Amino acid sequence: MGTLTTAILAGLGDGAVYALIAVSFVIIFRATGVLNFAQPGLLILGTFFTSVLAVDQGLPFWVAVALAMLIVAVISMGVERAAIRPMIGRPVFSTALVTVGLFIMLLILAFRLFAARARTINDPWQLDQWCLVQGEARCSIVLYQHHAGKIVVVALVLAVLGLWLSRSRVGLAMRATSLDQEAALAQGINVGRMFSLSWAIGGALAALGGVLLAANGSVVQANDALFALVALPALILGGIDSLRGALVGGLVMGIVSALARTYQPVHAPWLGPNFENVAPYLVMILVLLIRPYGLFGTKEVQRV
Amino acid sequence: MTTDTPAREAQDSATSRLTGQSRSLLAGPDRGRVNRSAVRGRPRLYTSYGRDSALLNSPAKRWWTLAVIAVVLVLPFWLTRDLTHLVSVAMVMAIAGIGLNLLTGYAGQISLGHPFFMAIGAYTGAVVAGEPGSIVIGWELDLAIALVLAAVVAGLVGLVVAPLATRVRGLYLAVLTLGLLMLGEQVFKQWASVTGGSGVGRAGALPVLFGNDLERTYAVGPLLIQPHVSLYLLCLVLLVILAVAARNLARSRTGRAFAAVRDRDIAAEIMGVNLLRTKTLAFMLSSAYAGVAGCLYAILIGRVTPEQWNILFAINLLAIVVIGGVATISGSLIGAAFVVLMPRLLEWLAPWLPFVSTGSGGLITIFQLQSILFGLLIVLFLILEPRGLFGLWHRIRTYFTTWPFSY
Numbered sequence: 001m002g003t004l005t006t007a008i009l010a011g012l013g014d015g016a017v018y019a020l021i022a023v024s025f026v027i028i029f030r031a032t033g034v035l036n037f038a039q040p041g042l043l044i045l046g047t048f049f050t051s052v053l054a055v056d057q058g059l060p061f062w063v064a065v066a067l068a069m070l071i072v073a074v075i076s077m078g079v080e081r082a083a084i085r086p087m088i089g090r091p092v093f094s095t096a097l098v099t100v101g102l103f104i105m106l107l108i109l110a111f112r113l114f115a116a117r118a119r120t121i122n123d124p125w126q127l128d129q130w131c132l133v134q135g136e137a138r139c140s141i142v143l144y145q146h147h148a149g150k151i152v153v154v155a156l157v158l159a160v161l162g163l164w165l166s167r168s169r170v171g172l173a174m175r176a177t178s179l180d181q182e183a184a185l186a187q188g189i190n191v192g193r194m195f196s197l198s199w200a201i202g203g204a205l206a207a208l209g210g211v212l213l214a215a216n217g218s219v220v221q222a223n224d225a226l227f228a229l230v231a232l233p234a235l236i237l238g239g240i241d242s243l244r245g246a247l248v249g250g251l252v253m254g255i256v257s258a259l260a261r262t263y264q265p266v267h268a269p270w271l272g273p274n275f276e277n278v279a280p281y282l283v284m285i286l287v288l289l290i291r292p293y294g295l296f297g298t299k300e301v302q303r304v
Numbered sequence: 305m306t307t308d309t310p311a312r313e314a315q316d317s318a319t320s321r322l323t324g325q326s327r328s329l330l331a332g333p334d335r336g337r338v339n340r341s342a343v344r345g346r347p348r349l350y351t352s353y354g355r356d357s358a359l360l361n362s363p364a365k366r367w368w369t370l371a372v373i374a375v376v377l378v379l380p381f382w383l384t385r386d387l388t389h390l391v392s393v394a395m396v397m398a399i400a401g402i403g404l405n406l407l408t409g410y411a412g413q414i415s416l417g418h419p420f421f422m423a424i425g426a427y428t429g430a431v432v433a434g435e436p437g438s439i440v441i442g443w444e445l446d447l448a449i450a451l452v453l454a455a456v457v458a459g460l461v462g463l464v465v466a467p468l469a470t471r472v473r474g475l476y477l478a479v480l481t482l483g484l485l486m487l488g489e490q491v492f493k494q495w496a497s498v499t500g501g502s503g504v505g506r507a508g509a510l511p512v513l514f515g516n517d518l519e520r521t522y523a524v525g526p527l528l529i530q531p532h533v534s535l536y537l538l539c540l541v542l543l544v545i546l547a548v549a550a551r552n553l554a555r556s557r558t559g560r561a562f563a564a565v566r567d568r569d570i571a572a573e574i575m576g577v578n579l580l581r582t583k584t585l586a587f588m589l590s591s592a593y594a595g596v597a598g599c600l601y602a603i604l605i606g607r608v609t610p611e612q613w614n615i616l617f618a619i620n621l622l623a624i625v626v627i628g629g630v631a632t633i634s635g636s637l638i639g640a641a642f643v644v645l646m647p648r649l650l651e652w653l654a655p656w657l658p659f660v661s662t663g664s665g666g667l668i669t670i671f672q673l674q675s676i677l678f679g680l681l682i683v684l685f686l687i688l689e690p691r692g693l694f695g696l697w698h699r700i701r702t703y704f705t706t707w708p709f710s711y
Contacts, residue, residue, distance in 0.1 A: 083683050096414070105675075109676075229615075236476060281482075281483035288471070
């Protein structure tokens with residue numbers, strides 16, 4: 001019982017980060033119709049800049065995170081302007097491939113910046129833990145502070161984002177753009193600016209996701225960008241264009257992954273080490289078999 | 305031209321008046337033949353439907369194809385062993401690229417999971433025709449059997465996966481196939497008796513073709529065929545066969561069904577194209593191509609590990625399709641040559657590029673430069689020339705064929 005609860009708490013903590021990264025995919029997808037495979041690259045750059053600012057420059061952690069998010073948002077806007085804007089009106093497939101090309105470029109940039117060294121990000125939680133229920137010999141339900149911190153940060157950010165999207169004037173314009181670009185244009189909305197804005201937000205969220213992903217008491221390397229791909233099954237599970245789906249998908253995948261990490265080595269060792277990294281993909285494939293558009297995704301209406 | 309009865313001639317002229325075509329050109333022993341003097345200097349004048357729809361339908365194409373085949377046949381005897389090997393790899397990647405192009409370019413189904421099918425081909429080949437080791441199994445059968453089985457097994461796995469893939473569309477499919485790749489990697493890492501296990505890997509099939517050990521040097525007349533040359537020739541023969549097959553498939557009824565599904569699948573279904581069957585066929589064929597390519601790739605590389613069939617490999621394959629030219633077979637050939645040979649070209653150029661270092665330090669290493677250029681080229685080609693290198697070639701060709709009226 002204690003193991004299960006501990007696993008689920010850890011899963012919720014990791015799942016919150018997956019949800020955040022999945023939301024960053026959704027924001028960009030809704031506004032521009034692009035599944036941005038370059039997101040892992042933006043994410044690892046966010047982690048790198050946080051590390052530089054917090055460790056090398058000695059800034060307070062949260063200031064460093066905010067600055068890193070800002071830098072990545074600017075990079076992201078530049079990428080959108082240079083590589084994605086010319087692709088408007090082209091097939092979805094081509095645009096997705098452009099982001100694959102961007103992914104390689106950003107990844108190599110990250111490799112160059114990290115220069116084959118592992119870095120720390122100096123997060124305030126490190127490996128501290130709380131003991132929620134004390135067992136006889138040792139602690140029976142453990143909650144790592146970084147998991148709690150992740151849940152709180154993601155909840156705050158998503159709440160602010162949701163409120164801003166639903167209440168503010170710009171948020172309304174963004175939702176209008178994602179609903180119908182031409183109609184939005186006709187209403188006097190600057191659609192190009194909305195594209196930039198959505199990429200900036202997507203990039204900033206990815207950067208924050210990268211920081212939270214790295215905040216687990218260990219070091220971070222350029223290769224860790226590939227961990228961001230675990231947000232893809234979460235995204236697909238929820239449905240590619242649904243914010244609520246991204247949140248649910250992220251949490252589910254976090255729990256699936258944590259349960260696999262806890263129980264699979266004992267009960268199904270033949271599945272091999274690191275099975276928790278592929279378990280989300282298995283769940284995704286099973287769900288897609290039943291619901292081809294994910295749990296909350298909009299079913300495409302086909303016109304001929 | 306024909307010496308028929310007057311009645312027949314009358315019927316012919318009646319038909320030609322009604323349909324605007326002459327029956328004497330369509331039937332009879334001389335069909336489509338006209339006086340040579342009428343054709344001379346007019347290469348684009350077709351006098352029969354058969355000539356018009358031929359694979360190499362212009363003298364220029366025929367001569368160029370002959371020239372390319374001649375050059376490619378002479379190449380291994382002239383190049384160093386190392387470069388011959390590299391060109392062989394390029395040809396194998398071209399086979400894989402053609403397979404992916406059938407699925408992604410012609411049938412419009414994005415797949416990031418193609419290396420998974422290549423791996424299946426590689427391991428099938430290694431088990432059927434490989435050497436048994438301390439942990440790995442190998443039956444040491446003939447390479448001909450291994451190649452056929454590699455195609456069949458990969459095709460069958462494609463057939464099993466296809467129903468899953470036909471349910472989902474577009475970007476969902478891209479992520480689904482990525483999931484396939486991840487799951488496959490996990491399975492390959494665990495299944496050590498077939499794959500040699502994580503980080504260790506195993507050798508590919510033994511190159512024993514029809515009882516002839518290709519590891520030995522053969523003398524054919526005055527020519528000495530060394531092992532690397534015979535492997536090269538094997539890859540070349542398979543590439544030519546598979547490329548011509550794919551080219552013909554693309555312009556057949558099936559190929560047109562692929563294109564219809566790509567352009568708008570619902571419309572295709574309404575026109576009577578069986579959507580499920582077409583998508584399944586595309587998946588199966590492209591997997592079979594990948595299987596053959598994987599088997600050859602393992603032989604050429606010498607040792608394959610479960611980790612190398614990863615997303616970066618998938619991106620390489622997509623780059624072949626995109627940089628070469630989507631939905632063109634010759635584009636896949638150009639793309640594969642470009643993608644495989646470009647790193648070597650950069651290595652040669654490296655001493656002249658001041659900002660590149662071969663070790664660590666410096667602004668950028670040669671490997672990083674290669675990868676960045678790769679990404680940049682994918683982006684630039686998609687933005688500026690969506691038809692890829694083939695499109696560039698096409699533009700140049702059109703410029704000269706329409707000269708002096710090209711604009």
